[in-house]
Amino acid sequence: MHRTDGTRSLAGLLALWGATRLVLLLAVFKVYVFPGPDVTSDVLVIYQGWYEVLRTGTFPLDDVTWQYPPAAALPILSPALLSFLDYAHAFFVLALVADLAVLALLLGTGTRPGRTVRGARVWVAGVPLLGPTVYARYDVMVTAVAVAALIAGTRRPRLMGALAGFGALLKVWPALLLIGAVRRRAWAAAAVTAGVLTTLFALAMPGAFAFLTFQRDRGTEVESLGALVFHVARHFGWDGQVLLNYGSVEFLGPYVDAVSTGALALTGIAFGWLLLWRMTATRFLPHTLADAAFVAVLMFTTTSRVISPQYMVWLVGLAAVCLCFRRTGMRVPAALVLSASCVTMLEFPLWFSHVVASDPLGVTLLFVRNGLLVLATLVAARRLWRTTVARPRPGTPRGSAGEREGASHADADPQGLPDAADPPGLPDADPRGGPLSGARRGLTSRASRGAG
Numbered sequence: 001m002h003r004t005d006g007t008r009s010l011a012g013l014l015a016l017w018g019a020t021r022l023v024l025l026l027a028v029f030k031v032y033v034f035p036g037p038d039v040t041s042d043v044l045v046i047y048q049g050w051y052e053v054l055r056t057g058t059f060p061l062d063d064v065t066w067q068y069p070p071a072a073a074l075p076i077l078s079p080a081l082l083s084f085l086d087y088a089h090a091f092f093v094l095a096l097v098a099d100l101a102v103l104a105l106l107l108g109t110g111t112r113p114g115r116t117v118r119g120a121r122v123w124v125a126g127v128p129l130l131g132p133t134v135y136a137r138y139d140v141m142v143t144a145v146a147v148a149a150l151i152a153g154t155r156r157p158r159l160m161g162a163l164a165g166f167g168a169l170l171k172v173w174p175a176l177l178l179i180g181a182v183r184r185r186a187w188a189a190a191a192v193t194a195g196v197l198t199t200l201f202a203l204a205m206p207g208a209f210a211f212l213t214f215q216r217d218r219g220t221e222v223e224s225l226g227a228l229v230f231h232v233a234r235h236f237g238w239d240g241q242v243l244l245n246y247g248s249v250e251f252l253g254p255y256v257d258a259v260s261t262g263a264l265a266l267t268g269i270a271f272g273w274l275l276l277w278r279m280t281a282t283r284f285l286p287h288t289l290a291d292a293a294f295v296a297v298l299m300f301t302t303t304s305r306v307i308s309p310q311y312m313v314w315l316v317g318l319a320a321v322c323l324c325f326r327r328t329g330m331r332v333p334a335a336l337v338l339s340a341s342c343v344t345m346l347e348f349p350l351w352f353s354h355v356v357a358s359d360p361l362g363v364t365l366l367f368v369r370n371g372l373l374v375l376a377t378l379v380a381a382r383r384l385w386r387t388t389v390a391r392p393r394p395g396t397p398r399g400s401a402g403e404r405e406g407a408s409h410a411d412a413d414p415q416g417l418p419d420a421a422d423p424p425g426l427p428d429a430d431p432r433g434g435p436l437s438g439a440r441r442g443l444t445s446r447a448s449r450g451a452g
Helices: 002-028 041-054 070-082 087-110 118-129 131-136 139-153 157-171 173-180 184-204 211-216 227-236 256-280 288-302 311-322 331-350 352-357 360-388 401-409 438-451
Strands: 241-245 248-252
Touching: 002 087, 002 118, 002 131, 041 070, 041 087, 070 087, 070 139, 070 157, 070 184, 087 118, 087 131, 087 139, 087 311, 118 131, 118 311, 118 331, 131 139, 131 331, 139 157, 139 173, 139 288, 139 311, 157 173, 157 184, 173 184, 173 256, 173 288, 227 256, 227 360, 248 256, 256 288, 256 360, 288 311, 288 331, 288 360, 311 331, 331 352, 331 360, 352 360
Parallel strands: none
Antiparallel strands: 241 248
């Protein structure tokens, strides 16, 4: 009966995925015209323009909208694999394939002993909340690489590092996946992969690093956290403008540079917090790698000068990986991200004109969406800290032999065992970071033999 119920649940999940993705495809294929601005224009105009330049063997050196690392050329060129379709339709189909790949990865890890398919449910429900924008950007392809990296992380650190390094050359942010990696092999594999690919692109195609200058010169995008300052200020006489600049709709005018600098400062503070966490954390459990990656990407997305709608795809994907683990502390932040995704579709594309006009509806939507992201970031960071930074026993200095031993026992699935190796009802590790008790070791040993 349990197996039958599970089969029905899986069939229902796949049916829901198929139904929602059909709606997204109908929207990007323009069988059904989705309200608001045409979200497919990036593929039809910008991506296809880059494609024509990249085919000649060079990067778009004269196009300031090219703000991506060199490996981004691969998804832009990928529609050539489906030469029987025109460029845009081929791109949309490949985006669907990437979406399906993420679902397959989440189901594969979610059906392992001690895991849950809740992460797959988050992905199936979260993607359509963002509307057709998901299939009209290459971010879903990057997210597929990131999800594969995190899922590989607890068992195959070298593969995880290689995928993270490759992902970083697609769109930078997957480098943050390594923040919770405890194995040097993961970092080494990432460095080698990124180094080799960077060298190959630099030798093969001129302009591999032109994106650095273009990215540096960006301003404050109208959907970002800092943009709220100007949305409100416009009602009190601020005389700046809203213009298409560097490929996005940005504020230009007095004090914009100061707000952009403030956003960079917030990102620096977030990076400092992550470094502090990494130096003080002592308990690395099987879900810590995914939890830490989710927190890091949340921090850098929320504090960014640009929060484009497609950025939410990253967060939905990472939240889904976290929720594959029964003991993750990211359930509430994941729910907040899903709520923010729904509001994101309302502000873009549905009512983007209200956002550009800074009218009450547009400002309210941004306050709600960005407020949800800030709240998700704070809750996720707090939970990560509380579950990984152990309190030392009275009289035991931090970094003592006992604490290090406790950390090694709680390492991120060092033998590649599933969560089922931890007997139900027992804590993940000694909450003080000390060595595991003899009873716990005996139970764990018996559970490990059973799992084997």
